[in-house]
Amino acid sequence: MNVSREEIIHMANxxxxxxxEEEIQKYTxxxxxxxxxxxxxxxxxxxxxxxxxxxxxxxxxxxxxEVKEFEDKDALLQNAPSQKNGMFHIPKMI
Amino acid sequence: MELYELTxxxxxxxxxxxxxxxxxxxxxxxxxxxxxxxxxxxxxxxGEKLIEKAKQNPKAIPIxxxxxxxTKEMKTTCSSxxxxxxxxxxxxxxxxxxxxxxxxxxxxxxEFAMGASTEYSAFHKTYNPWNINKVPGGSSGGSAxxxxxxxxxxxxxxxxxxxxxQPASFCGVVGLKPTYGLVSxxxxxxxxxxxxxxGPITKDVTDCALLLNYIAGYxxxxxxxxxxxxxxxxxxxxxxxxxxxxxxPKEYYGEGINPEVKEAILRVAKQYxxxxxxxxxxxxxANNNALATYYIIACAExxxxxxxxxxxxxxxxxxxxxxxxxxxxxxxxxGFGPEAKRRIILGTYVxxxxxxxxxxxxxxxxxxxxxxxxxxxxxxxxxxxxxxxPTVAFDIGxxxxxxxxxxxxDICTVSVNIAGLPAISIPCNLDKTGMPIGFQLIGNHFTExxxxxxxxxxxxxEKFREKHKPEFKK
Numbered sequence: 001m002n003v004s005r006e007e008i009i010h011m012a013n014x015x016x017x018x019x020x021e022e023e024i025q026k027y028t029x030x031x032x033x034x035x036x037x038x039x040x041x042x043x044x045x046x047x048x049x050x051x052x053x054x055x056x057x058x059x060x061x062x063x064x065x066e067v068k069e070f071e072d073k074d075a076l077l078q079n080a081p082s083q084k085n086g087m088f089h090i091p092k093m094i
Numbered sequence: 095m096e097l098y099e100l101t102x103x104x105x106x107x108x109x110x111x112x113x114x115x116x117x118x119x120x121x122x123x124x125x126x127x128x129x130x131x132x133x134x135x136x137x138x139x140x141g142e143k144l145i146e147k148a149k150q151n152p153k154a155i156p157i158x159x160x161x162x163x164x165t166k167e168m169k170t171t172c173s174s175x176x177x178x179x180x181x182x183x184x185x186x187x188x189x190x191x192x193x194x195x196x197x198x199x200x201x202x203x204x205e206f207a208m209g210a211s212t213e214y215s216a217f218h219k220t221y222n223p224w225n226i227n228k229v230p231g232g233s234s235g236g237s238a239x240x241x242x243x244x245x246x247x248x249x250x251x252x253x254x255x256x257x258x259x260q261p262a263s264f265c266g267v268v269g270l271k272p273t274y275g276l277v278s279x280x281x282x283x284x285x286x287x288x289x290x291x292x293g294p295i296t297k298d299v300t301d302c303a304l305l306l307n308y309i310a311g312y313x314x315x316x317x318x319x320x321x322x323x324x325x326x327x328x329x330x331x332x333x334x335x336x337x338x339x340x341x342x343p344k345e346y347y348g349e350g351i352n353p354e355v356k357e358a359i360l361r362v363a364k365q366y367x368x369x370x371x372x373x374x375x376x377x378x379x380a381n382n383n384a385l386a387t388y389y390i391i392a393c394a395e396x397x398x399x400x401x402x403x404x405x406x407x408x409x410x411x412x413x414x415x416x417x418x419x420x421x422x423x424x425x426x427x428x429g430f431g432p433e434a435k436r437r438i439i440l441g442t443y444v445x446x447x448x449x450x451x452x453x454x455x456x457x458x459x460x461x462x463x464x465x466x467x468x469x470x471x472x473x474x475x476x477x478x479x480x481x482x483x484p485t486v487a488f489d490i491g492x493x494x495x496x497x498x499x500x501x502x503x504d505i506c507t508v509s510v511n512i513a514g515l516p517a518i519s520i521p522c523n524l525d526k527t528g529m530p531i532g533f534q535l536i537g538n539h540f541t542e543x544x545x546x547x548x549x550x551x552x553x554x555x556e557k558f559r560e561k562h563k564p565e566f567k568k
Contacts, residue, residue, distance in 0.1 A: 016404075016423050017435065017438060018427035019427065033497070034440060034497065035453075037386055037501075040383060042456060044463065046459035051461070053288070055289065056514050058320070079408035080408060
């Protein structure tokens with residue numbers, strides 16, 4: 001299974017993940033090994049089979065879209081690396 | 095005999111008779127942790143003011159919690175730098191349900207539950223109480239090692255591809271992965287949502303049934319949880335398994351299974367036969383492709399689930415950045431360890447356009463096949479008997495450099511998650527080096543009672559716990 005370093009860089013970009021040069025090389029090699037192994041599923045005959053979405057047969061479980069207040073707002077904010085005036089503080093976007 | 099050597103049902107009896115109080119139990123466990131934690135290193139966080147808490151609740155039983163289950167009173171780190179200081183604003187549903195418990199501490203794991211040896215914890219390794227040169231298994235390695243070392247009376251773990259059963263097998267304790275939907279995952283940090291399940295790791299089968307009594311049940315906060323009748327699983331425990339049909343799927347006994355493990359499991363089958371069960375060889379050919387299917391699906395879901403760690407609302411945040419994009423990218427680079435990154439890349443790859451059909455879509459079709467083959471087997475058999483792991487616990491450092499070799503440790507456990515079935519691992523013997531061998535019983539959906547009963551019948555016959563104890567060999 002051939003995997004190029006460009007593909008690994010592309011995947012990391014899609015996942016918003018920076019990689020070091022060393023990591024790019026390591027993961028290129030790892031993906032070659034893992035995908036060669038994963039390819040074996042393409043030998044399985046799956047004609048006329050649907051895809052499973054999950055472990056049981058329960059799809060589209062709906063509930064009413066109701067707003068529920070979370071009492072402890074401080075607890076929600078206490079984990080934020082940066083907060084200001086009771087809000088998450090993020091760098092300028094535009 | 096020290097209190098820490100007792101099971102929870104034995105402790106409960108003593109509490110009922112007022113022979114002891116929770117304070118005695120906690121003091122005894124804290125003493126044990128003081129003695130053994132330096133060798134085993136099962137904990138990420140040890141609880142504070144436990145004796146004061148025990149004074150307020152004199153019948154409370156201590157428990158250890160895998161560090162990916164959210165607790166308000168202690169950090170929930172997932173053994174990752176990403177969540178090193180994270181304190182959850184709410185408790186997981188299972189934590190609310192184990193009322194009358196005292197959380198002794200949060201237990202080590204592979205980062206984000208990705209691994210089979212607990213060597214991928216970002217903080218420290220955990221060592222196997224039977225031989226501290228060996229891994230405890232993973233990813234719930236801290237939970238299994240702490241129970242085996244008597245540092246907690248019982249624990250909660252999580253199982254996505256074997257993460258409760260395999261460490262339970264490596265550490266000579268009991269581990270149950272319940273049916274998908276039986277136990278709420280609300281507050282479990284998500285790894286692969288169509289596979290994840292919380293379950294008990296205990297000293298014996300009775301405790302396993304007891305802990306399942308607490309945690310099972312419908313929860314509106316987890317849309318995948320199923321409405322089931324409240325059961326007392328301890329009522330199912332009996333020695334009578336006469337006429338029980340047990341299938342031995344041959345794919346679990348083939349290449350790659352250590353001969354000594356295979357021999358031990360076949361001996362278990364013999365014992366069941368002598369107890370009146372009907373043993374028959376059977377086949378589940380889709381199992382040969384289950385591991386590849388599992389890694390494609392699990393990593394695809396993980397790459398999506400881990401997307402939330404962006405350094406804004408909680409968790410690690412990179413220090414230097416010039417834009418929001420750079421903040422995301424650096425946060426993930428610095429916050430995730432090597433295995434988490436590997437799975438993000440693999441998951442992104444199999445979901446990306448051009449590869450989606452060949453990997454992800456194909457894997458979802460093989461998943462259907464695995465489910466169908468199990469369904470067919472359960473029209474003929476009540477339970478299936480297999481090894482839990484192809485080998486006993488391996489030496490520390492021998493597999494952590496080769497990801498594929500580490501993935502092979504899950505070969506006997508992943509199909510159960512793919513099909514959403516319940517399965518239990520029970521210790522049966524030691525190999526000639528003195529390491530525990532575990533066997534796995536797989537049942538049809540929501541047949542936990544039958545699984546527990548079958549496990550219990552063997553346990554009463556073999557009495558592994560009375561014969562063997564971890565020696566902390568160095």
